[in-house]
Amino acid sequence: MNMDGVPMTRRILVINPNNNAAVSEGIRRAAAQVICADTELTVANPLHGPLSIESLEDRAQAIPPLLAMVDSYIGQGFDACVLGCYDDIALDEIRRRLKIPVVGAFEASIAAARTVSARFCVVTTVHSALPTITALLHTYGAQHIASVLAAGIGVADAAAGGEAASHKLNQTIQAAIAQQGADAIVLGSGGLIGRAPALAKAFNLPVIDAVLCAITQAEGLAKLHKQT
Incomplete structure (x- = not known):
């Protein structure tokens, strides 16, 4: 007002x-x-x-x-x-x-992840995005507290949803927790928007929607x- x-x-x-x-x-x-x-x-x-x-x-x-x-x-x-x-x-x-x-979206999500976790993992869609995201983690000084994994699904497929895309995403989050020690997840693609609440409930940890x-x-x- x-x-x-x-x-x-x-x-x-x-x-x-x-x-x-x-x-x-x-x-x-x-x-x-x-x-x-x-x-x-x-x-x-x-x-x-x-x-x-x-x-x-x-x-x-x-x-x-x-x-x-x-x-x-x-x-x-x-x-x-x-x-x-x-x-x-x-x-x-x-x-x-x-x-x-x-x-x-990148900078906003990194700031948010830092407030809720000691170590987080960015889960993105395609493997070709990994070098860019890794470089940006260094740019924003988060390389020591963050990792990045790709689910191997296209952005368009992620936006369309579907069981296959959801299965790959779930598997990648499981790997982030078990192998990377992540205690929070950042969804690193506009195609993954809207999925955070259900994933946070399923995995019982903060899931941050970057956008x-x-x-x-x-x-x-x-x-x-x-x-x-």
Whole structure:
């Protein structure tokens, strides 16, 4: 609320950098369960580019349509933005262009994991993502308290759900606990959004949804942004 007691609507832009509408819809549904009633959420993805970002080539192809889409939202009255991808793809450039708080899912999830665990494991989808995630763990100084495993499922398959994808994900979390000593799990893919509550219950440990962490963090930053 403002000083007159009138609720202030917070407008948050969530960017899905691939052009998979199913991933965007999954983000939209899951976010609706956690955001405040006076938060207005827009989830957007480019109309062109890769369906999923699973390689360096995909990453390179995704950046031009991603930045073109970002440019279309400049000056549209958003209070904060979320990069809904477990990769800092064009993150600094997005911040430079939008000039509002822009929260990356990776950084938000690492901060959250540090508050609930002594050692955690990032569980991602494809094996090709492992080098990038490992490098980012070093960037954010978490390499000594974190490990990373891939479930071997595509981002699109993860977003679609299904028994086979769930089985592989469960097996990977079991390995993270038994072999890596993880006492918390970070779901390191936008395609895995919405799965954290059920997995936390099944494995009896904190399971952190990276994209939702970023969205809730962006809410707080948006509130501060409106007060300045």
